[in-house]
Amino acid sequence: MKDDIRRWIESGADLRTGVRFLTLLSPNPGLARLVELNPRRYMPLLIQKLKEVSGLTEMPRSVCPEKPPRPLREEWPFLAEKDCPNELKILAADKITCYRSYVEAHEKLFSCTSAEECYETAKNLIKSFTQNRKILSEFTYYREHHRILGRHPIFGELKKAAALRRLSIPELCRKRDNLKEAIWRLRHEIARGDKPHLQENRETRISQKERELDEVERILAAYA
Incomplete structure (x- = not known):
C-alpha cells in the first residue's frame, strides 16, 4: 500500500482516489468531508494522513488557514x-x-x-x-x-426571549422547571449512548435550551 500511496501522490493526488485510500486505511468521515468541501486547502492534510498510515516518512508542510481579509x-x-x-x-x-x-x-x-x-x-x-x-x-x-433575511437561528431565539419577557412570574417559574427537566433528559439520552447519530442534534438542543434558561433566570432575577 505504501507504493500505491507514493504513485498516487506522484501522479497528482486525485481527490476521489485519495478519499478511497482514506476509507480503506483509516476511515475518517470528517476529514473526507473537509477535503470534498475544499480540496485546495485540505488535500495537504489528506496526503499527510495517508503518508502516516501507509508508513511513508516524508511529510508535507502544513497549510495555515487564510486570515480574514480586513476588519x-x-x-x-x-x-x-x-x-x-x-x-x-x-x-x-x-x-x-x-x-x-x-x-x-x-x-x-x-x-x-x-x-x-x-x-x-x-x-x-x-x-x-x-x-x-x-x-x-x-x-x-x-x-x-438593507433588510434582514432572518434565516439564522438567532432570530428565532430572540423572538422566544421577547415572548419570555411577556410571561408572569408563575409562568416563568414553570418554564424554568420545564427547561431544567428537558436539559436533564437530553443529557441522560446522550449519556446512554444508544443513538450516537442523534448526539449532535441533542447537543444543539441542549445549548438552545440552556440559553433560554439563562434568559428566564435573568428575567426572574430582575423581579427579585
Whole structure:
C-alpha cells in the first residue's frame, strides 16, 4: 500500500482516489468531508494522513488557514451605521468567535494522534465553518437589500426571549422547571449512548435550551 500511496501522490493526488485510500486505511468521515468541501486547502492534510498510515516518512508542510481579509466593520460597513439591527451586531461578535474556533480546529487537525481525535476536530471545524456561512448569508443579504433575511437561528431565539419577557412570574417559574427537566433528559439520552447519530442534534438542543434558561433566570432575577 505504501507504493500505491507514493504513485498516487506522484501522479497528482486525485481527490476521489485519495478519499478511497482514506476509507480503506483509516476511515475518517470528517476529514473526507473537509477535503470534498475544499480540496485546495485540505488535500495537504489528506496526503499527510495517508503518508502516516501507509508508513511513508516524508511529510508535507502544513497549510495555515487564510486570515480574514480586513476588519469586519471595513468589510461590512453597515455594522457601524446607527440603524443597523442589533441582531446583526450580535452575529458580528459570533462571526469572530466562529473564525477563532475555525483557526484553532484547523491547527489542531495537523497534530491529531488518533482517528477519533481527528474526527472530532474535523467535526468542530465543519461546525464553525457552517455557522460562519450562515452569518455570511445574513450579512450579504442585508448589504444588498438593507433588510434582514432572518434565516439564522438567532432570530428565532430572540423572538422566544421577547415572548419570555411577556410571561408572569408563575409562568416563568414553570418554564424554568420545564427547561431544567428537558436539559436533564437530553443529557441522560446522550449519556446512554444508544443513538450516537442523534448526539449532535441533542447537543444543539441542549445549548438552545440552556440559553433560554439563562434568559428566564435573568428575567426572574430582575423581579427579585
